[in-house]
Amino acid sequence: MTLHCAVLDDYQDVALSMADWSALARDIEVRSLQSHFMSEQEVAEAVGDCEILVAMRERTPFSASLFARLPRLELLITSGMRNASIDLEAAARHGVTVCGTASSSEPPAELTWALILGLARNVVQEGSALRQNGPWQSTIGADLHGRRLALLGLGKIGAKVARVGQAFGMDVMAWSENLTDERAAGIGVARARTLGELLEAGDFVSVHLQLSDRTRGLIGASELRRMRRTAYLVNTSRAAIVDQAALVRALHDGWIAGAGSDVFETEPLPADDPLRSAPNFLGLPHLGYVTRRNYEGYFQEAVEDIAGYLQGRPLRTLSARPAPPPR
The missing domain is CATH 3.40.50.720 (NAD(P)-binding Rossmann-like Domain)
Structure with missing residues:
Protein backbone atom coordinates (compact mmCIF):
# COMPACT_ATOMS: atom_id res chain seq x y z
CA MET A 1 0.00 0.00 0.00
CA THR A 2 1.35 3.42 -0.95
CA LEU A 3 1.39 5.95 1.88
CA HIS A 4 0.83 9.64 1.31
CA CYS A 5 3.24 12.24 2.68
CA ALA A 6 2.99 16.03 2.51
CA VAL A 7 5.60 18.64 3.39
CA LEU A 8 3.86 21.67 4.88
CA ASP A 9 4.83 25.34 4.53
CA ASP A 10 7.59 24.73 1.99
CA TYR A 11 7.56 28.42 1.10
CA GLN A 12 10.57 28.27 -1.25
CA ASP A 13 9.50 24.95 -2.86
CA VAL A 14 12.84 23.31 -2.04
CA ALA A 15 11.98 20.36 0.22
CA LEU A 16 12.09 17.76 -2.54
CA SER A 17 15.40 19.05 -3.91
CA MET A 18 17.20 19.33 -0.57
CA ALA A 19 17.30 15.56 0.02
CA ASP A 20 17.22 12.27 -1.88
CA TRP A 21 13.65 11.03 -1.50
CA SER A 22 14.09 8.25 -4.07
CA ALA A 23 14.74 5.60 -1.41
CA LEU A 24 11.11 6.04 -0.30
CA ALA A 25 9.59 6.01 -3.79
CA ARG A 26 8.37 2.41 -3.57
CA ASP A 27 6.34 3.06 -0.42
CA ILE A 28 5.66 6.80 -0.26
CA GLU A 29 4.03 9.37 -2.50
CA VAL A 30 5.40 12.77 -1.48
CA ARG A 31 4.06 16.21 -2.30
CA SER A 32 5.20 19.66 -1.23
CA LEU A 33 2.82 22.47 -0.27
CA GLN A 34 3.99 26.07 -0.55
CA SER A 35 0.92 27.91 0.78
CA HIS A 36 0.41 28.47 4.48
CA PHE A 37 -2.97 27.32 5.80
CA MET A 38 -4.52 29.77 8.25
CA SER A 39 -7.07 27.40 9.80
CA GLU A 40 -7.21 23.79 10.97
CA GLN A 41 -10.03 23.19 8.51
CA GLU A 42 -7.76 24.24 5.64
CA VAL A 43 -5.01 21.94 6.89
CA ALA A 44 -7.41 19.00 7.21
CA GLU A 45 -8.81 19.54 3.73
CA ALA A 46 -5.34 19.76 2.19
CA VAL A 47 -3.63 16.81 3.91
CA GLY A 48 -6.46 14.68 5.32
CA ASP A 49 -5.41 11.83 3.04
CA CYS A 50 -1.86 11.70 4.47
CA GLU A 51 -0.38 9.13 6.81
CA ILE A 52 2.85 11.16 7.08
CA LEU A 53 3.38 14.89 7.46
CA VAL A 54 6.61 16.92 7.56
CA ALA A 55 6.24 20.24 9.40
CA MET A 56 8.68 23.12 9.10
CA ARG A 57 9.45 24.40 12.58
CA GLU A 58 6.35 25.95 14.20
CA ARG A 59 4.69 27.31 11.09
CA THR A 60 1.65 25.04 11.45
CA PRO A 61 0.53 24.27 15.03
CA PHE A 62 -0.66 20.73 15.75
CA SER A 63 -3.27 20.87 18.50
CA ALA A 64 -5.49 18.12 19.85
CA SER A 65 -8.32 19.35 17.66
CA LEU A 66 -6.18 19.18 14.53
CA PHE A 67 -5.03 15.64 15.32
CA ALA A 68 -8.72 14.73 15.62
CA ARG A 69 -9.27 16.08 12.09
CA LEU A 70 -6.44 13.90 10.72
CA PRO A 71 -7.49 10.30 11.51
CA ARG A 72 -5.17 8.80 8.89
CA LEU A 73 -2.06 10.47 10.30
CA GLU A 74 0.55 8.06 11.70
CA LEU A 75 3.86 9.94 11.58
CA LEU A 76 4.57 13.65 12.12
CA ILE A 77 8.09 14.95 11.58
CA THR A 78 9.23 18.38 12.69
CA SER A 79 12.42 20.17 11.76
CA GLY A 80 14.42 20.55 14.94
CA MET A 81 14.20 18.50 18.12
CA ARG A 82 11.79 20.83 19.91
CA ASN A 83 8.48 22.21 18.68
CA ALA A 84 6.27 24.03 21.17
CA SER A 85 3.38 24.11 18.71
CA ILE A 86 2.93 20.32 18.69
CA ASP A 87 0.74 18.83 21.43
CA LEU A 88 2.76 15.68 22.07
CA GLU A 89 0.24 14.25 24.52
CA ALA A 90 -2.52 14.62 21.96
CA ALA A 91 -0.29 13.03 19.34
CA ALA A 92 0.19 10.01 21.58
CA ARG A 93 -3.55 9.76 22.28
CA HIS A 94 -4.26 9.73 18.55
CA GLY A 95 -1.56 7.14 17.87
CA VAL A 96 0.77 9.53 16.06
CA THR A 97 4.53 9.07 16.29
CA VAL A 98 6.40 12.39 16.36
CA CYS A 99 10.04 12.57 15.24
CA GLY A 100 12.48 15.44 14.91
CA THR A 101 15.64 16.36 13.06
CA ALA A 102 18.88 18.06 13.97
CA SER A 103 19.21 21.84 13.79
CA SER A 104 22.21 24.16 13.88
CA SER A 105 22.46 27.16 16.20
CA LEU A 284 12.44 39.85 8.59
CA PRO A 285 10.07 36.94 7.78
CA HIS A 286 11.47 34.41 10.30
CA LEU A 287 14.66 33.60 8.41
CA GLY A 288 16.76 32.64 11.43
CA TYR A 289 16.99 28.95 10.56
CA VAL A 290 16.49 29.34 6.79
CA THR A 291 19.87 28.42 5.30
CA ARG A 292 20.89 25.77 2.79
CA ARG A 293 22.86 23.70 5.31
CA ASN A 294 20.01 23.69 7.81
CA TYR A 295 17.43 22.80 5.18
CA GLU A 296 19.56 19.99 3.78
CA GLY A 297 19.89 18.62 7.29
CA TYR A 298 16.16 18.95 8.00
CA PHE A 299 14.97 17.13 4.91
CA GLN A 300 17.71 14.49 4.75
CA GLU A 301 16.90 13.51 8.32
CA ALA A 302 13.18 13.66 7.56
CA VAL A 303 13.79 11.00 4.89
CA GLU A 304 15.73 8.96 7.46
CA ASP A 305 12.90 9.36 9.98
CA ILE A 306 10.36 8.08 7.48
CA ALA A 307 12.56 5.13 6.51
CA GLY A 308 13.12 4.23 10.16
CA TYR A 309 9.39 4.39 10.85
CA LEU A 310 8.61 2.10 7.93
CA GLN A 311 11.15 -0.38 9.30
CA GLY A 312 9.55 -0.28 12.75
CA ARG A 313 12.48 1.63 14.27
CA PRO A 314 11.50 5.31 14.56
CA LEU A 315 14.43 7.70 14.88
CA ARG A 316 14.74 10.85 17.00
CA THR A 317 11.31 10.35 18.57
CA LEU A 318 9.66 13.16 20.51
CA SER A 319 6.52 11.28 21.53
CA ALA A 320 6.11 8.25 23.76
CA ARG A 321 4.05 6.16 21.35
CA PRO A 322 5.40 2.57 21.02
CA ALA A 323 7.20 1.77 17.77
CA PRO A 324 4.98 0.35 15.03
CA PRO A 325 5.74 -3.04 13.44
CA PRO A 326 7.83 -2.90 10.25
CA ARG A 327 5.83 -2.60 7.03
Whole structure:
Protein backbone atom coordinates (compact mmCIF):
# COMPACT_ATOMS: atom_id res chain seq x y z
CA MET A 1 0.00 0.00 0.00
CA THR A 2 1.35 3.42 -0.95
CA LEU A 3 1.39 5.95 1.88
CA HIS A 4 0.83 9.64 1.31
CA CYS A 5 3.24 12.24 2.68
CA ALA A 6 2.99 16.03 2.51
CA VAL A 7 5.60 18.64 3.39
CA LEU A 8 3.86 21.67 4.88
CA ASP A 9 4.83 25.34 4.53
CA ASP A 10 7.59 24.73 1.99
CA TYR A 11 7.56 28.42 1.10
CA GLN A 12 10.57 28.27 -1.25
CA ASP A 13 9.50 24.95 -2.86
CA VAL A 14 12.84 23.31 -2.04
CA ALA A 15 11.98 20.36 0.22
CA LEU A 16 12.09 17.76 -2.54
CA SER A 17 15.40 19.05 -3.91
CA MET A 18 17.20 19.33 -0.57
CA ALA A 19 17.30 15.56 0.02
CA ASP A 20 17.22 12.27 -1.88
CA TRP A 21 13.65 11.03 -1.50
CA SER A 22 14.09 8.25 -4.07
CA ALA A 23 14.74 5.60 -1.41
CA LEU A 24 11.11 6.04 -0.30
CA ALA A 25 9.59 6.01 -3.79
CA ARG A 26 8.37 2.41 -3.57
CA ASP A 27 6.34 3.06 -0.42
CA ILE A 28 5.66 6.80 -0.26
CA GLU A 29 4.03 9.37 -2.50
CA VAL A 30 5.40 12.77 -1.48
CA ARG A 31 4.06 16.21 -2.30
CA SER A 32 5.20 19.66 -1.23
CA LEU A 33 2.82 22.47 -0.27
CA GLN A 34 3.99 26.07 -0.55
CA SER A 35 0.92 27.91 0.78
CA HIS A 36 0.41 28.47 4.48
CA PHE A 37 -2.97 27.32 5.80
CA MET A 38 -4.52 29.77 8.25
CA SER A 39 -7.07 27.40 9.80
CA GLU A 40 -7.21 23.79 10.97
CA GLN A 41 -10.03 23.19 8.51
CA GLU A 42 -7.76 24.24 5.64
CA VAL A 43 -5.01 21.94 6.89
CA ALA A 44 -7.41 19.00 7.21
CA GLU A 45 -8.81 19.54 3.73
CA ALA A 46 -5.34 19.76 2.19
CA VAL A 47 -3.63 16.81 3.91
CA GLY A 48 -6.46 14.68 5.32
CA ASP A 49 -5.41 11.83 3.04
CA CYS A 50 -1.86 11.70 4.47
CA GLU A 51 -0.38 9.13 6.81
CA ILE A 52 2.85 11.16 7.08
CA LEU A 53 3.38 14.89 7.46
CA VAL A 54 6.61 16.92 7.56
CA ALA A 55 6.24 20.24 9.40
CA MET A 56 8.68 23.12 9.10
CA ARG A 57 9.45 24.40 12.58
CA GLU A 58 6.35 25.95 14.20
CA ARG A 59 4.69 27.31 11.09
CA THR A 60 1.65 25.04 11.45
CA PRO A 61 0.53 24.27 15.03
CA PHE A 62 -0.66 20.73 15.75
CA SER A 63 -3.27 20.87 18.50
CA ALA A 64 -5.49 18.12 19.85
CA SER A 65 -8.32 19.35 17.66
CA LEU A 66 -6.18 19.18 14.53
CA PHE A 67 -5.03 15.64 15.32
CA ALA A 68 -8.72 14.73 15.62
CA ARG A 69 -9.27 16.08 12.09
CA LEU A 70 -6.44 13.90 10.72
CA PRO A 71 -7.49 10.30 11.51
CA ARG A 72 -5.17 8.80 8.89
CA LEU A 73 -2.06 10.47 10.30
CA GLU A 74 0.55 8.06 11.70
CA LEU A 75 3.86 9.94 11.58
CA LEU A 76 4.57 13.65 12.12
CA ILE A 77 8.09 14.95 11.58
CA THR A 78 9.23 18.38 12.69
CA SER A 79 12.42 20.17 11.76
CA GLY A 80 14.42 20.55 14.94
CA MET A 81 14.20 18.50 18.12
CA ARG A 82 11.79 20.83 19.91
CA ASN A 83 8.48 22.21 18.68
CA ALA A 84 6.27 24.03 21.17
CA SER A 85 3.38 24.11 18.71
CA ILE A 86 2.93 20.32 18.69
CA ASP A 87 0.74 18.83 21.43
CA LEU A 88 2.76 15.68 22.07
CA GLU A 89 0.24 14.25 24.52
CA ALA A 90 -2.52 14.62 21.96
CA ALA A 91 -0.29 13.03 19.34
CA ALA A 92 0.19 10.01 21.58
CA ARG A 93 -3.55 9.76 22.28
CA HIS A 94 -4.26 9.73 18.55
CA GLY A 95 -1.56 7.14 17.87
CA VAL A 96 0.77 9.53 16.06
CA THR A 97 4.53 9.07 16.29
CA VAL A 98 6.40 12.39 16.36
CA CYS A 99 10.04 12.57 15.24
CA GLY A 100 12.48 15.44 14.91
CA THR A 101 15.64 16.36 13.06
CA ALA A 102 18.88 18.06 13.97
CA SER A 103 19.21 21.84 13.79
CA SER A 104 22.21 24.16 13.88
CA SER A 105 22.46 27.16 16.20
CA GLU A 106 24.79 28.99 13.82
CA PRO A 107 22.20 30.45 11.38
CA PRO A 108 20.06 32.27 13.99
CA ALA A 109 23.18 33.66 15.64
CA GLU A 110 24.36 34.96 12.28
CA LEU A 111 20.98 36.51 11.51
CA THR A 112 21.03 38.29 14.87
CA TRP A 113 24.06 40.17 13.64
CA ALA A 114 22.38 40.94 10.32
CA LEU A 115 19.65 42.72 12.31
CA ILE A 116 22.07 44.47 14.68
CA LEU A 117 24.24 45.75 11.83
CA GLY A 118 21.23 46.64 9.71
CA LEU A 119 19.84 48.78 12.51
CA ALA A 120 23.15 50.30 13.57
CA ARG A 121 24.12 51.42 10.08
CA ASN A 122 20.63 52.12 8.66
CA VAL A 123 21.29 49.61 5.90
CA VAL A 124 17.73 49.35 4.59
CA GLN A 125 17.13 53.10 4.51
CA GLU A 126 20.45 53.95 2.87
CA GLY A 127 20.33 51.03 0.45
CA SER A 128 16.80 51.90 -0.65
CA ALA A 129 17.77 55.55 -1.15
CA LEU A 130 20.69 54.54 -3.37
CA ARG A 131 18.51 52.28 -5.55
CA GLN A 132 15.82 54.96 -5.85
CA ASN A 133 18.27 57.80 -6.58
CA GLY A 134 17.46 59.33 -3.22
CA PRO A 135 19.74 61.38 -0.95
CA TRP A 136 23.39 60.41 -0.85
CA GLN A 137 23.89 59.80 2.90
CA SER A 138 21.01 60.81 5.13
CA THR A 139 21.79 59.01 8.39
CA ILE A 140 24.54 58.70 10.98
CA GLY A 141 25.30 55.18 12.14
CA ALA A 142 25.65 53.85 15.66
CA ASP A 143 29.00 52.44 16.75
CA LEU A 144 29.50 48.89 17.97
CA HIS A 145 33.10 49.10 19.18
CA GLY A 146 33.17 50.21 22.80
CA ARG A 147 29.42 49.85 23.24
CA ARG A 148 27.62 47.33 25.43
CA LEU A 149 25.86 44.27 24.05
CA ALA A 150 23.23 43.08 26.52
CA LEU A 151 22.06 39.48 26.05
CA LEU A 152 18.89 37.97 27.50
CA GLY A 153 20.03 34.37 27.59
CA LEU A 154 23.47 32.83 27.23
CA GLY A 155 22.71 29.41 25.79
CA LYS A 156 24.10 28.04 22.52
CA ILE A 157 22.88 30.93 20.39
CA GLY A 158 23.48 33.64 22.99
CA ALA A 159 27.05 32.47 23.51
CA LYS A 160 27.76 32.63 19.77
CA VAL A 161 26.30 36.14 19.59
CA ALA A 162 28.46 37.12 22.57
CA ARG A 163 31.68 35.99 20.89
CA VAL A 164 30.94 38.00 17.77
CA GLY A 165 30.23 41.04 19.93
CA GLN A 166 33.58 40.57 21.62
CA ALA A 167 35.26 40.39 18.21
CA PHE A 168 33.70 43.78 17.40
CA GLY A 169 35.23 45.16 20.60
CA MET A 170 31.95 45.36 22.47
CA ASP A 171 31.51 45.04 26.22
CA VAL A 172 29.18 42.06 26.64
CA MET A 173 26.79 41.51 29.54
CA ALA A 174 24.18 38.78 29.96
CA TRP A 175 21.24 37.87 32.17
CA SER A 176 18.77 35.06 32.62
CA GLU A 177 17.15 33.57 35.70
CA ASN A 178 19.37 30.48 35.45
CA LEU A 179 22.63 32.14 34.43
CA THR A 180 25.52 31.48 36.80
CA ASP A 181 28.74 33.39 37.38
CA GLU A 182 30.67 30.34 36.18
CA ARG A 183 28.80 30.19 32.84
CA ALA A 184 29.22 33.93 32.24
CA ALA A 185 32.91 33.88 33.17
CA GLY A 186 33.52 30.89 30.92
CA ILE A 187 32.40 32.94 27.93
CA GLY A 188 34.09 36.08 29.16
CA VAL A 189 31.00 38.19 29.77
CA ALA A 190 29.70 40.06 32.79
CA ARG A 191 26.59 38.74 34.52
CA ALA A 192 23.86 41.26 35.26
CA ARG A 193 22.20 40.60 38.60
CA THR A 194 18.75 41.65 37.42
CA LEU A 195 16.89 42.12 34.17
CA GLY A 196 16.55 45.81 34.96
CA GLU A 197 20.31 46.19 35.36
CA LEU A 198 20.84 44.57 31.96
CA LEU A 199 18.26 46.72 30.17
CA GLU A 200 19.56 49.96 31.65
CA ALA A 201 23.15 49.14 30.67
CA GLY A 202 22.67 47.89 27.12
CA ASP A 203 23.26 49.80 23.90
CA PHE A 204 22.10 46.75 21.93
CA VAL A 205 19.75 44.34 23.72
CA SER A 206 19.32 40.93 22.09
CA VAL A 207 16.82 38.24 23.14
CA HIS A 208 17.93 34.59 23.22
CA LEU A 209 15.57 32.93 25.69
CA GLN A 210 13.21 30.01 25.26
CA LEU A 211 9.52 30.85 25.44
CA SER A 212 7.91 29.60 28.65
CA ASP A 213 5.42 30.75 31.23
CA ARG A 214 8.28 32.62 32.92
CA THR A 215 9.47 34.43 29.79
CA ARG A 216 6.16 35.18 28.06
CA GLY A 217 5.69 38.97 28.13
CA LEU A 218 9.01 39.38 29.95
CA ILE A 219 9.74 42.61 28.08
CA GLY A 220 6.76 44.91 28.48
CA ALA A 221 6.22 48.65 28.60
CA SER A 222 8.00 49.17 31.93
CA GLU A 223 11.03 47.18 30.75
CA LEU A 224 11.22 49.04 27.43
CA ARG A 225 11.10 52.35 29.31
CA ARG A 226 14.15 51.25 31.31
CA MET A 227 16.22 50.96 28.14
CA ARG A 228 18.26 53.88 26.88
CA ARG A 229 16.60 56.09 24.31
CA THR A 230 19.65 55.44 22.10
CA ALA A 231 19.42 51.65 22.51
CA TYR A 232 18.22 49.02 20.06
CA LEU A 233 16.24 45.85 20.81
CA VAL A 234 16.67 42.72 18.68
CA ASN A 235 14.56 39.57 18.98
CA THR A 236 15.36 36.38 17.04
CA SER A 237 13.95 34.06 19.71
CA ARG A 238 10.16 34.12 20.16
CA ALA A 239 7.87 37.08 19.60
CA ALA A 240 5.79 36.52 22.74
CA ILE A 241 8.78 37.25 24.98
CA VAL A 242 8.33 40.91 24.01
CA ASP A 243 4.92 42.57 24.42
CA GLN A 244 4.21 43.51 20.81
CA ALA A 245 1.81 46.36 21.58
CA ALA A 246 4.33 47.87 23.99
CA LEU A 247 7.06 47.54 21.36
CA VAL A 248 4.96 49.42 18.80
CA ARG A 249 4.38 52.21 21.31
CA ALA A 250 8.07 52.31 22.25
CA LEU A 251 9.00 52.83 18.60
CA HIS A 252 6.36 55.50 17.96
CA ASP A 253 7.09 57.39 21.18
CA GLY A 254 10.87 57.12 20.96
CA TRP A 255 11.47 55.14 24.13
CA ILE A 256 14.21 53.31 22.20
CA ALA A 257 16.16 54.12 19.04
CA GLY A 258 14.90 51.14 17.07
CA ALA A 259 14.13 47.43 17.03
CA GLY A 260 14.67 44.43 14.83
CA SER A 261 12.73 41.18 14.86
CA ASP A 262 12.71 37.93 12.92
CA VAL A 263 9.77 36.49 14.88
CA PHE A 264 6.10 37.43 15.16
CA GLU A 265 3.14 36.12 17.14
CA THR A 266 1.18 35.54 13.94
CA GLU A 267 3.12 34.28 10.94
CA PRO A 268 3.00 35.18 8.14
CA LEU A 269 2.65 38.68 9.57
CA PRO A 270 -0.82 40.12 8.74
CA ALA A 271 -0.83 42.95 6.21
CA ASP A 272 -2.36 45.35 8.74
CA ASP A 273 -0.01 44.55 11.63
CA PRO A 274 1.18 47.86 13.15
CA LEU A 275 4.78 46.68 13.21
CA ARG A 276 4.87 46.89 9.42
CA SER A 277 4.64 50.67 9.61
CA ALA A 278 6.39 51.31 12.93
CA PRO A 279 9.30 53.77 12.72
CA ASN A 280 12.86 52.48 13.02
CA PHE A 281 11.73 48.86 12.83
CA LEU A 282 13.64 46.26 10.83
CA GLY A 283 11.61 43.09 10.37
CA LEU A 284 12.44 39.85 8.59
CA PRO A 285 10.07 36.94 7.78
CA HIS A 286 11.47 34.41 10.30
CA LEU A 287 14.66 33.60 8.41
CA GLY A 288 16.76 32.64 11.43
CA TYR A 289 16.99 28.95 10.56
CA VAL A 290 16.49 29.34 6.79
CA THR A 291 19.87 28.42 5.30
CA ARG A 292 20.89 25.77 2.79
CA ARG A 293 22.86 23.70 5.31
CA ASN A 294 20.01 23.69 7.81
CA TYR A 295 17.43 22.80 5.18
CA GLU A 296 19.56 19.99 3.78
CA GLY A 297 19.89 18.62 7.29
CA TYR A 298 16.16 18.95 8.00
CA PHE A 299 14.97 17.13 4.91
CA GLN A 300 17.71 14.49 4.75
CA GLU A 301 16.90 13.51 8.32
CA ALA A 302 13.18 13.66 7.56
CA VAL A 303 13.79 11.00 4.89
CA GLU A 304 15.73 8.96 7.46
CA ASP A 305 12.90 9.36 9.98
CA ILE A 306 10.36 8.08 7.48
CA ALA A 307 12.56 5.13 6.51
CA GLY A 308 13.12 4.23 10.16
CA TYR A 309 9.39 4.39 10.85
CA LEU A 310 8.61 2.10 7.93
CA GLN A 311 11.15 -0.38 9.30
CA GLY A 312 9.55 -0.28 12.75
CA ARG A 313 12.48 1.63 14.27
CA PRO A 314 11.50 5.31 14.56
CA LEU A 315 14.43 7.70 14.88
CA ARG A 316 14.74 10.85 17.00
CA THR A 317 11.31 10.35 18.57
CA LEU A 318 9.66 13.16 20.51
CA SER A 319 6.52 11.28 21.53
CA ALA A 320 6.11 8.25 23.76
CA ARG A 321 4.05 6.16 21.35
CA PRO A 322 5.40 2.57 21.02
CA ALA A 323 7.20 1.77 17.77
CA PRO A 324 4.98 0.35 15.03
CA PRO A 325 5.74 -3.04 13.44
CA PRO A 326 7.83 -2.90 10.25
CA ARG A 327 5.83 -2.60 7.03
